[in-house]
Amino acid sequence: MSEQYEQSELYKLRHTAAHVLAQAVLVLYPQARLGIGPPIADGFYYDFDLGVDENGRAHSFHPDDLPQLEKRMRQIIAGSHSLNYQQVSEAEARQQFANQPYKLELIDELADKGEPISVYQHDSFVDLCRGPHVAHTGKIPADGLKLMSIAGAYWRGDEKRPQLQRIYGTAWPSKQELKEHLAMLEEARKRDHRQLGRELEIFILDEDIGPGLPLWLPNGNILREELEKLAHEMEDKASYQRVSTPHIAKDSLYLQSGHLPYYEDEMYPPMEREGGRYYLKPMNCPFHHKIYASKPRSYRDLPLRLSEYGMVYRYEQSGTLMGLLRVRAAQQNDAHIYCAEEQLEEEFMAVIDLYRYYFSLFGIEKYVMRLSKHSKAKLGIKYVDNEPMWLKAESLVREVMQKHAVPFVEAEDEAAFYGPKIDVQIWSAIGREFSLATNQLDFGVPPRFDLTFTNQRGEQETPWCIHRAPLGAHERFIGFLIEHYAGNFPVWLAPEQVRVIPITDEQNGYAEQVAAQLKASGVRVQAMLESDRMQAKIRAAQQMKVPYMLVVGEREAAAGTVSLRKRDGSRQNGLSLAAFAALVQEKIACRDGDL
Numbered sequence: 025m026s027e028q029y030e031q032s033e034l035y036k037l038r039h040t041a042a043h044v045l046a047q048a049v050l051v052l053y054p055q056a057r058l059g060i061g062p063p064i065a066d067g068f069y070y071d072f073d074l075g076v077d078e079n080g081r082a083h084s085f086h087p088d089d090l091p092q093l094e095k096r097m098r099q100i101i102a103g104s105h106s107l108n109y110q111q112v113s114e115a116e117a118r119q120q121f122a123n124q125p126y127k128l129e130l131i132d133e134l135a136d137k138g139e140p141i142s143v144y145q146h147d148s149f150v151d152l153c154r155g156p157h158v159a160h161t162g163k164i165p166a167d168g169l170k171l172m173s174i175a176g177a178y179w180r181g182d183e184k185r186p187q188l189q190r191i192y193g194t195a196w197p198s199k200q201e202l203k204e205h206l207a208m209l210e211e212a213r214k215r216d217h218r219q220l221g222r223e224l225e226i227f228i229l230d231e232d233i234g235p236g237l238p239l240w241l242p243n244g245n246i247l248r249e250e251l252e253k254l255a256h257e258m259e260d261k262a263s264y265q266r267v268s269t270p271h272i273a274k275d276s277l278y279l280q281s282g283h284l285p286y287y288e289d290e291m292y293p294p295m296e297r298e299g300g301r302y303y304l305k306p307m308n309c310p311f312h313h314k315i316y317a318s319k320p321r322s323y324r325d326l327p328l329r330l331s332e333y334g335m336v337y338r339y340e341q342s343g344t345l346m347g348l349l350r351v352r353a354a355q356q357n358d359a360h361i362y363c364a365e366e367q368l369e370e371e372f373m374a375v376i377d378l379y380r381y382y383f384s385l386f387g388i389e390k391y392v393m394r395l396s397k398h399s400k401a402k403l404g405i406k407y408v409d410n411e412p413m414w415l416k417a418e419s420l421v422r423e424v425m426q427k428h429a430v431p432f433v434e435a436e437d438e439a440a441f442y443g444p445k446i447d448v449q450i451w452s453a454i455g456r457e458f459s460l461a462t463n464q465l466d467f468g469v470p471p472r473f474d475l476t477f478t479n480q481r482g483e484q485e486t487p488w489c490i491h492r493a494p495l496g497a498h499e500r501f502i503g504f505l506i507e508h509y510a511g512n513f514p515v516w517l518a519p520e521q522v523r524v525i526p527i528t529d530e531q532n533g534y535a536e537q538v539a540a541q542l543k544a545s546g547v548r549v550q551a552m553l554e555s556d557r558m559q560a561k562i563r564a565a566q567q568m569k570v571p572y573m574l575v576v577g578e579r580e581a582a583a584g585t586v587s588l589r590k591r592d593g594s595r596q597n598g599l600s601l602a603a604f605a606a607l608v609q610e611k612i613a614c615r616d617g618d619l
C-alpha cells in the first residue's frame with residue numbers, strides 16, 4: 025500500500041468502517057473476541073474468534089450473516105458517533121480489554137517495546153488503535169459500504185495459533201464508486217487467469233507434480249516460445265549474447281554469491297552427492313558471473329551482456345502460491361550486463377527503453393517505476409555494508425532517470441542486497457496491479473566473485489553489473505497477459521491464429537487445402553473437419569478465442585476465396601486466399617495489437 029493511500033481520507037474511512045464492523049459483531053455476538061482490523065488495498069477486514077460450541081467446534085460466520093451485520097453497521101453510521109483518541113497506561117488498557125485475550129497480547133507487546141498505548145472510542149465501542157480515523161461514523165457513506173466475504177485466518181498468520189474468522193468489507197466515498205468497484209471485480213473474475221488458463225488449455229497444476237509447479241500445455245508453450253522469440257530479437261539487436269546454465273549448483277557458488285545463508289529460506293533444501301551439497305538455483309546471476317570470470321576481460325570486451333531464459337526455483341510459502349502469478353519454478357527473461365562506470369548511463373537507459381518498448385507493444389498504459397533504496401539501519405544485515413557505495417549507486421540511478429525525464433518514485437528499504445534497483449509496477453487493462461520487472465545496479469557482488477577487467481590504463485578494475493528482467497518470468501507475465509487480454513491474445517501471440525470451417529463436408533478438401541497453404545506460410549491454423557454443424561464449429565472457435573475464422577462453402581471453394589469472421593464479430597466475404605494470407609502475415613510480422 026502506498027504512503028499516499030495511507031494518508032488519504034479513503035484509508036481513514038475504511039479503517040473507521042472496520043471499527044464499525046467490530047462493534048456490529050459485538051452487538052450481535054457478544055461473546056466474540058476481537059483480533060485486528062486494518063484497511064487493505066481496496067477495503068478492510070476484521071478478524072474474530074466466536075468461541076467454540078459444546079462439541080468443541082468453532083462457531084463460524086455464514087455468508088447469510090453479512091446482510092444483518094451490514095444493516096447494523098448502517099445504524100451505527102447513522103448515529104454519527106465521533107471517534108475519540110486517547111492515550112492510556114498499560115494498566116488502564118489491560119482493564120479496558122480484560123475480556124479480549126488477543127488485544128491483551130497486543131498490549132503486552134506494546135508494553136514490552138515501550139511504545140505508547142492508545143485507544144479509539146466511538147459510541148459504546150473501544151478499540152486498541154493508533155488511528156487515523158475520520159471525525160465521526162457518519163462520514164462513512166452508508167450506500168458505499170459492502171461486506172464481501174468470510175475467510176479463515178490464523179491469529180498473527182501463525183498456523184500454530186487459533187484460527188479466526190476474517191470478514192472482508194469494502195467502502196467507497198460514493199454509491200457509484202462502489203458500483204464501479206464491484207463491476208471491476210466481476211470483470212476480474214471473468215478474466216481470472218486460472219479459469220481462462222484451463223479453458224484455453226494454457227497450463228495446469230497437478231497435485232502429483234506439486235504446488236506452484238505449473239505444467240504448460242501446447243497452447244501455453246506457444247505463448248512462451250513467442251515471448252522468447254521476441255526477447256531474443258530485441259536482445260540480438262542490443263548485442264546481448266545468450267548462454268545456458270544448469271538448474272543446480274554446489275553450495276560453494278551460493279556461499280560466494282551471498283545467497284547462502286541470506287536467501288536460504290527461499291531455496292529448496294540441498295541434495296547431497298559424493299560429498300557435495302547441491303542446491304536448485306534460485307537465481308541465474310552467480311552462473312553468469314562465473315561465465316564472466318572464465319577468462320580475462322579487457323575494457324574492449326565491455327559492455328558484456330549475457331542473457332538467458334533461465335529456470336529458477338524458489339520455495340515460496342504455500343499460502344502465497346497463486347496460479348501462475350506466484351510459483352515455485354519460473355523461467356526468467358534474465359540478463360546481466362557487465363560494464364565500466366562510464367558506460368552505466370547508456371546501458372541503464374537502454375534497459376529502461378527496452379521496458380518502455382515492451383509496455384507499448386503489450387498496450388500497458390499504466391506503470392510506475394520505483395527507485396528502491398537501501399536502509400541505513402539494515403546495513404550489514406539486509407544490505408551489503410558499504411554506505412558510500414550505496415549512496416553513489418543510488419544517486420547514479422537517480423541522475424540517469426532525471427536526466428532522461430523518466431518519472432519515478434523513491435522507496436527506502438526495498439533494494440536488492442547488492443544494490444539499488446528500479447522496480448516496475450504495471451496495471452492490466454482492468455486495473456489489476458502486478459509487480460513485474462526490475463532493473464538492478466549491482467556494486468556488491470562483482471567484488472565477491474573477483475570480477476575484473478583491464479582498463480585503458482592497464483589497471484585492474486571491478487565492473488558494475490546490471491541485472492535486468494524486463495518480461496519478468498514466463499509464469500507471471502503470461503498470467504498477467506491472460507488477464508490483461510481476457511484471453512483475446514493479439515494474432516502474433518494467439519496459440520491458434522486461424523481456424524478454417526467448412527460449411528458442409530463437401531468443402532473438407534478445400535478447407536484442408538486452405539489450411540495447408542496458410543501453414544506453409546508460417547500461420548498456426550487448423551481445419552475443423554468434424555461433421556458438426558457449422559454454427560457449433562463457430563462457437564467452439566469463439567470459445568477458444570481464435571482471432572480469425574475462415575468460413576468456406578461451395579462459393580468460396582469454386583472461387584478460391586474465403587469468408588473471414590474476426591473474433592470481434594466483424595466480417596469480410598469473398599477475400600482471396602492470397603489477400604488473407606498477406607493480412608495475417610503482416611499482423612504477425614509487425615506484432616500488431618489490433619485484429
Ligand SMILES: [Zn+2]
Nearest residue numbers: 039153154155
Ligand atoms: Zn483502528
Ligand SMILES: [Zn+2]
Nearest residue numbers: 308309360491
Ligand atoms: Zn541477476
